Amino acid sequence: MTATQSNVFxxxxxxxxxxxxxxxxxxxxxxxxxxxxxxxxxxxxxxRLVLKRQTVEEITGVEWELQSxxxxxxxxxxxxxxxxxxxxxxxxx
Amino acid sequence: xxxxxxxxxxxxxxxxxxKYAQLTRGLGWETTYQPPDKxxxxxxxxGIKIHDWEKWEDPFRLTMDAYWxxxxxxxxxxxxxxxxxxxxxxxxxxSDGRYVNTVKLFLTGISPEEYSxxxxxxxxxxxxxGVGPQIAAQMQSIDELRHAQTQIHTISQYNKYFNGMHDFxxxxxxxxxxxxxxxxxxxxxxxxxxxxxxxxxxxxEYVLTNLIFMPFxxxxxxxxxxxxxxxxxxxxSDESRHMTLGIExxxxxxxxxxxxxxxxxxxxxxxxxxxxxLLTLVSMMMDFMVxxxxxxxxxxxxxxxxxxxxxxxxDLERYGLRxxxxxxxxxxxxxxxxxxxxxxxxxxxxxxxxxPWCPTAEDMDWMSQKYPGTFxxxxxxxxxxxxxxxxxxxxFYNTTLPMLCQTCQIPLVFSEPDDPTQTCYRESDYNGMKxxxxxDGCKDIFDHEPEKYVQAWLxxxxxxxxxCFKPGTDPTAKDFNPLAAVLEYYNFxxxxxxxxxxxPDETNWLKWKGLAKSGPLKMAS
Numbered sequence: 001m002t003a004t005q006s007n008v009f010x011x012x013x014x015x016x017x018x019x020x021x022x023x024x025x026x027x028x029x030x031x032x033x034x035x036x037x038x039x040x041x042x043x044x045x046x047x048r049l050v051l052k053r054q055t056v057e058e059i060t061g062v063e064w065e066l067q068s069x070x071x072x073x074x075x076x077x078x079x080x081x082x083x084x085x086x087x088x089x090x091x092x093x
Numbered sequence: 094x095x096x097x098x099x100x101x102x103x104x105x106x107x108x109x110x111x112k113y114a115q116l117t118r119g120l121g122w123e124t125t126y127q128p129p130d131k132x133x134x135x136x137x138x139x140g141i142k143i144h145d146w147e148k149w150e151d152p153f154r155l156t157m158d159a160y161w162x163x164x165x166x167x168x169x170x171x172x173x174x175x176x177x178x179x180x181x182x183x184x185x186x187x188s189d190g191r192y193v194n195t196v197k198l199f200l201t202g203i204s205p206e207e208y209s210x211x212x213x214x215x216x217x218x219x220x221x222x223g224v225g226p227q228i229a230a231q232m233q234s235i236d237e238l239r240h241a242q243t244q245i246h247t248i249s250q251y252n253k254y255f256n257g258m259h260d261f262x263x264x265x266x267x268x269x270x271x272x273x274x275x276x277x278x279x280x281x282x283x284x285x286x287x288x289x290x291x292x293x294x295x296x297x298e299y300v301l302t303n304l305i306f307m308p309f310x311x312x313x314x315x316x317x318x319x320x321x322x323x324x325x326x327x328x329x330s331d332e333s334r335h336m337t338l339g340i341e342x343x344x345x346x347x348x349x350x351x352x353x354x355x356x357x358x359x360x361x362x363x364x365x366x367x368x369x370x371l372l373t374l375v376s377m378m379m380d381f382m383v384x385x386x387x388x389x390x391x392x393x394x395x396x397x398x399x400x401x402x403x404x405x406x407x408d409l410e411r412y413g414l415r416x417x418x419x420x421x422x423x424x425x426x427x428x429x430x431x432x433x434x435x436x437x438x439x440x441x442x443x444x445x446x447x448x449p450w451c452p453t454a455e456d457m458d459w460m461s462q463k464y465p466g467t468f469x470x471x472x473x474x475x476x477x478x479x480x481x482x483x484x485x486x487x488x489f490y491n492t493t494l495p496m497l498c499q500t501c502q503i504p505l506v507f508s509e510p511d512d513p514t515q516t517c518y519r520e521s522d523y524n525g526m527k528x529x530x531x532x533d534g535c536k537d538i539f540d541h542e543p544e545k546y547v548q549a550w551l552x553x554x555x556x557x558x559x560x561c562f563k564p565g566t567d568p569t570a571k572d573f574n575p576l577a578a579v580l581e582y583y584n585f586x587x588x589x590x591x592x593x594x595x596x597p598d599e600t601n602w603l604k605w606k607g608l609a610k611s612g613p614l615k616m617a618s
Binding site for chain 1: 109152332336
């Protein structure tokens, strides 16, 4: 899969808590495409998508626990790897 | 109890990885009175080989403290909104009274399956021999119970004002079309633990549930249904964890033994097809039942199955897996599925616990735009014909009970993959009896396990055998009306079934919204 790399995606509720998360994803993943649906934001990215705790904290200026994104998570795809610092979604092909 | 696997020099605060390792490597039950094989007897008979349960990893590394903390937060958010919804007559803010029919379908067709999933994952938590999957299955069991409870609680507000929901559990076990989701989950629950988890966690949760929860919940939001969006998204936040369990369990099973691959491929073929058939109900919710539409079934199928599912299966190719058998048929049928389904419910309006309708001119124009290749050619003429008959006071009802598929239990209403004008039907002979199927996929499933599927409780057969009447009913009575007797057995009351036009729901809706057909509601009447 070189010509057409499969997308991974992350879908979050549209609300105040996810606004800085989405902003952080956009900053760390220039290749990502953000789709806004009623009540829902779906972010597609070819191959890999990362959400970094530090970027969210820089945007909001407060400490943020990465696992708390589960509260507003709607769906995702790709192989998942999560630590306290980042969540990575990726296809391996 | 190996100390080696836990963090060596414990830092002040354990990392996620270390916390998860403590939870899943230190808390295992090491049997002493009996060998493990006797304690976990169900892990052998399906032919799956597991060499090392320790290889199971939850990539979210969710520990109990985090689980309860975030679940509590989700519940608080959900109940704050349910309170506001009820206090503010939220049911009056939906786009149109017709919309509530999707909620009826959800409560009777989906919520009871959340409960089935709760039961199933409790069993999986007991039957798996590894601590990682035991914990993941137990968390999911609790999640599914939460989903059933919050859905019933939330929808109870609608039940106060609309028909069709009052006996949802009773109906779920009796009403003809509800045997489709019911038998689907019973099939999974009565399989072995590995097939069960491949069926529900992977084939359903990972590959297919996005189709229910993403476009439908987004449509609920678009139609002003604050309550459904809220419980839907609250459930879906758990669902992401369930999906992760699905993909991790597949990778774990495939990596454990090459002999597992063909067994798993067969299960994926089976459960993809079973799940796809189940989603027929969702296709008509999206295309016909939500008054304000977000996306078509075909668009959703393309986005979530063809593209996303395609990416998933390309990723799994390295293990020797391929796309589920007959997936191409689902793409061809995406242009027809919702029309074939809605036509069926329009035909059998008497026997469903919601109020169908003939699509409006506006609805049909939307369908023409979304399905340029098929709607005007095959389906518009039919719906326009129905509308013409309605105008003449000759509304068409199908009073002949349909033949059901022995596997998915849906009537044989689907068309041939290569010809939308021909009904698709297949049959198999087994022990001198003939069995009927809606598709190649359903026939294959039966042919592989006939002993299981010959036992299916098919609603139409049961009605003809006289098993769907209340005790004391006398079918030999002179004025016996079988349909009325079956509806009585379903606990249907006035307004639960039949057309939306002229239904008590429509009358009430128009009155509450000041839209009564005779003009604005007269306040002093």
